[in-house]
Amino acid sequence: MNAIQSIPLNSASVSQIVHSLPGRMRLRVPQLICDRHYAANLEYLLNTETIILRSRINRAAASVIIHYHYSQHYSLICDRIADLLEKAHCVEQEDIISPEEKKEENGANLTLPTIAILLALGSRKLPILRPVAAGTLGLIALPIARRALQSIVGKHRLNIDCLDFLALAFSGLQKRLITPALVVALHELGDLIREQTARATELQTADLMDAIGHFAWVDRDGEIQQVQSNRVESGETVIVYPGEQIPVDGTVLQGTATIDQQQLTGESMPVVAETGTYVYASTLARSGKLRIRAERIGRETRAAASIELLQKAPVYDTRMANYAGQIADKLILPALVLATIVLAATREPARAASILTLDFVTGIRISIPTAFLGALNHVTRHGVLVRSGRTLEQLAEIDTIVFDKTGTLTCGDVRVVKIDAVAGVSSDRVLCLAAAAEQRLTHPVAEAIVRYAEERGISIPPRHNLDYRVGAGIYAEIEGDRILVGSAKFLQKAGIAREGLEGCENPEQSAAIFVARNGKLQGAIHYEDPLRPESTTLIHRLQEEYTLEVHLLTGDNQQRADRVAKLLKIEPSRTYAEAFPEQKAKIVRDLHHSGHIVAFVGDGLNDSVALAYADVSVSFEQGSDVARETADVVLMNNDLESLLEAIAIARATKRLIEQNTALVVGPNLIALGLASTVGLNPLLATIVHNGSAIAAGLNSLRPLLQHQLENRNSPLQSIPNP
Numbered sequence: 001m002n003a004i005q006s007i008p009l010n011s012a013s014v015s016q017i018v019h020s021l022p023g024r025m026r027l028r029v030p031q032l033i034c035d036r037h038y039a040a041n042l043e044y045l046l047n048t049e050t051i052i053l054r055s056r057i058n059r060a061a062a063s064v065i066i067h068y069h070y071s072q073h074y075s076l077i078c079d080r081i082a083d084l085l086e087k088a089h090c091v092e093q094e095d096i097i098s099p100e101e102k103k104e105e106n107g108a109n110l111t112l113p114t115i116a117i118l119l120a121l122g123s124r125k126l127p128i129l130r131p132v133a134a135g136t137l138g139l140i141a142l143p144i145a146r147r148a149l150q151s152i153v154g155k156h157r158l159n160i161d162c163l164d165f166l167a168l169a170f171s172g173l174q175k176r177l178i179t180p181a182l183v184v185a186l187h188e189l190g191d192l193i194r195e196q197t198a199r200a201t202e203l204q205t206a207d208l209m210d211a212i213g214h215f216a217w218v219d220r221d222g223e224i225q226q227v228q229s230n231r232v233e234s235g236e237t238v239i240v241y242p243g244e245q246i247p248v249d250g251t252v253l254q255g256t257a258t259i260d261q262q263q264l265t266g267e268s269m270p271v272v273a274e275t276g277t278y279v280y281a282s283t284l285a286r287s288g289k290l291r292i293r294a295e296r297i298g299r300e301t302r303a304a305a306s307i308e309l310l311q312k313a314p315v316y317d318t319r320m321a322n323y324a325g326q327i328a329d330k331l332i333l334p335a336l337v338l339a340t341i342v343l344a345a346t347r348e349p350a351r352a353a354s355i356l357t358l359d360f361v362t363g364i365r366i367s368i369p370t371a372f373l374g375a376l377n378h379v380t381r382h383g384v385l386v387r388s389g390r391t392l393e394q395l396a397e398i399d400t401i402v403f404d405k406t407g408t409l410t411c412g413d414v415r416v417v418k419i420d421a422v423a424g425v426s427s428d429r430v431l432c433l434a435a436a437a438e439q440r441l442t443h444p445v446a447e448a449i450v451r452y453a454e455e456r457g458i459s460i461p462p463r464h465n466l467d468y469r470v471g472a473g474i475y476a477e478i479e480g481d482r483i484l485v486g487s488a489k490f491l492q493k494a495g496i497a498r499e500g501l502e503g504c505e506n507p508e509q510s511a512a513i514f515v516a517r518n519g520k521l522q523g524a525i526h527y528e529d530p531l532r533p534e535s536t537t538l539i540h541r542l543q544e545e546y547t548l549e550v551h552l553l554t555g556d557n558q559q560r561a562d563r564v565a566k567l568l569k570i571e572p573s574r575t576y577a578e579a580f581p582e583q584k585a586k587i588v589r590d591l592h593h594s595g596h597i598v599a600f601v602g603d604g605l606n607d608s609v610a611l612a613y614a615d616v617s618v619s620f621e622q623g624s625d626v627a628r629e630t631a632d633v634v635l636m637n638n639d640l641e642s643l644l645e646a647i648a649i650a651r652a653t654k655r656l657i658e659q660n661t662a663l664v665v666g667p668n669l670i671a672l673g674l675a676s677t678v679g680l681n682p683l684l685a686t687i688v689h690n691g692s693a694i695a696a697g698l699n700s701l702r703p704l705l706q707h708q709l710e711n712r713n714s715p716l717q718s719i720p721n722p
Contacts, residue, residue, distance in 0.1 A: 015027055023068060025068075026064070026066075027065075028063060032058075032063075041088040045088055051077070114185060116136040120181050133177050140181075141184070148164075158333060162332065163332055166356050168184070170356065216238050218236050219238075220236070229247035229297070232294050239291055240257070242286070245285075246280065246282070246284070246290075249297075251277070252279060252290050255274070257286070257287060258271075258442075259272070259286070260444070262407070262412070269511070270286055281296075286443055287441065302580070338672075338676060339352040348679065351680070355672060358685055364660065367657075367663070370697045371653055371700035372653065375392055375650070375653040378649050379646050384635055384645065384646045385633065386632070387632050387633070395647055400550075401549070401598070402550075402601070405553070405554035406555070407603045408603050409564065409568065410530060411529060414445055414527050419523060425522050425523055433485070435454075436461050436478045437485045449525060449527075472487060481517050485513060496521055513525050531564065531568070535568060536568060538644065542644070551574040551576070551591070552568070555578060555580065556577060557577060562575060581609045584607065585609040587610070589613050598616075601640075602618075603619055603620045603624065605624050608624070608630045621635065621638055633646060660696040664693065666692075667688050668689060
């Protein structure tokens with residue numbers, strides 16, 4: 001389909017569809033060229049519209065490309081886009097500014113301070129440059145003066161800008177231009193580094209439609225229709241086919257299916273849904289067809305409740321805490337009083353300027369952000385994405401860490417761990433028969449058995465006359481024999497004795513599926529969701545070396561939760577089973593309210609709420625989109641042991657900051673004593689002041705440099721300990 005079609009709008013400029021294909025269209029919107037705010041509003045609306053998969057705006061070409069689900073009716077898409085184009089005229093958005101524009105408006109700027117320093121140096125040999133240098137210095141001092149005035153008038157308190165402005169004023173009155181230019185340049189440098197350590201990405205609100213599926217099949221007057229999942233009406237019958245997400249919460253009216261609830265509850269093993277079973281939106285029908293009476297739709301579903309909790313969670317501004325400002329608040333008044341006393345006693349503005357210059361803060365403003373910047377680069381080299389300096393600070397302080405079980409401490413998929421065979425039958429034969437019966441089925445246990453057989457190089461014979469009983473087992477004909485593969489209950493119903501394998505099914509160790517041939521038991525295949533290889537070492541080190549309190553949360557049943565806790569040596573009192581997202585969030589909140597600094601580690605939609613309420617949230621690169629975007633820390637290599645590296649670096653950074661504070665405060669304190677008693681030249685005070693700042697800044701970079709040297713000399717990576 002290739003056509004030019006006008007979309008009617010109540011505006012002078014008429015938008016047109018210039019090209020369209022099923023699932024994609026390109027529009028010409030003339031207003032994009034001349035109206036930046038209209039373009040920003042339209043982009044915002046397109047990104048928040050659930051029926052649109054993605055969009056791209058090119059203002060220079062007045063072009064909009066829209067991708068939508070191809071099954072949508074073309075006329076409905078056109079009507080909806082027309083509504084959005086019109087709505088973009090009147091939507092009230094606070095000035096929507098691109099990240100680049102925002103950076104230009106708010107970012108620190110070193111250009112003018114650098115020019116001021118060069119002019120001040122040049123004016124010593126070319127006096128004609130002094131007025132220009134003084135004017136430039138006055139220009140860069142204006143923002144400082146404005147902030148100082150706003151603090152005094154608006155907040156009725158002194159801040160560091162007040163000291164900075166007074167020091168600049170005293171130096172300017174004495175016609176000393178280099179000193180104030182250097183001070184401002186260092187301040188701007190500190191601000192610039194702080195901005196670079198701010199969170200690189202903002203928390204993205206999860207899309208409800210992605211969680212529960214965009215569409216639903218509904219039986220309306222005997223006709224099966226596809227509708228948007230949030231437009232299903234309560235009481236309607238929804239049909240779910242194998243491999244589809246369930247789009248509503250409701251009761252099964254007809255059919256039997258294996259339901260994978262891991263995305264919602266964390267339950268590692270699928271459950272069987274049949275008539276009367278209550279099922280939830282966002283869960284997956286792995287096999288079987290269901291007819292469901294819709295009872296909760298859209299924002300009323302349990303999945304939507306999780307998203308709503310996430311949106312209301314106290315997600316703080318993650319820009320690094322301004323340590324320098326906190327210290328400055330405590331030192332401003334004493335410094336100002338001391339400078340006033342010295343000026344009144346000596347009548348020497350130079351001494352007062354020296355005291356105001358030695359503010360203890362500039363070095364901290366530079367060294368602390370530099371320490372965090374170095375640490376953030378350091379953890380990145382260990383395969384860990386930490387979103388902000390604030391996160392590193394809190395990571396160094398955590399005393400409690402809570403783990404989700406499925407997919408976090410365990411691998412998140414079913415694996416064969418053992419095969420038992422009766423006398424006279426080989427384990428390979430048992431596996432061969434089971435794989436032949438289970439081949440091409442979508443159940444996780446079936447997939448695990450077939451995968452294990454392929455890994456062992458076993459030839460899988462063809463299957464005939466399949467009789468699949470969902471949630472129970474399979475009858476199949478293999479090489480002329482009648483094969484049964486199923487649970488102990490299925491075995492018992494078929495009248496097959498478990499002679500020779502009594503007691504082999506031990507829920508405390510692993511689950512088992514049985515194999516019989518022509519009515520006689522052949523063996524049992526044990527399977528489980530195994531622990532990650534690094535989980536045991538990780539938990540031991542967290543508890544013993546890092547002295548952290550470890551808790552285990554899971555949507556799995558109590559028996560499996562206790563088994564994992566026992567293997568990992570986690571105390572039973574700190575193990576919580578059958579926990580839905582709201583229970584997980586409550587446990588994290590309760591730990592926080594009891595005075596703990598809590599980190600939560602999880603990977604699924606069901607973990608996103610607890611992640612948002614934790615002081616530090618940790619997920620995996622392969623985790624769900626919601627969990628990954630919610631997390632403050634993302635383990636990019638999906639290795640839990642890298643979390644230990646991140647905690648070690650965070651604690652090393654904390655010690656580094658303590659060192660830097662001593663490096664800054666010590667020399668400045670001595671210089672302050674000299675300036676208050678025998679006197680100190682302002683230029684010398686600036687050298688002490690700026691020298692300590694540079695020393696602290698270099699110390700902040702030392703771990704990163706040390707790490708690079710170690711990588712050159714040794715294949716092993718170690719954590720530098722300042």
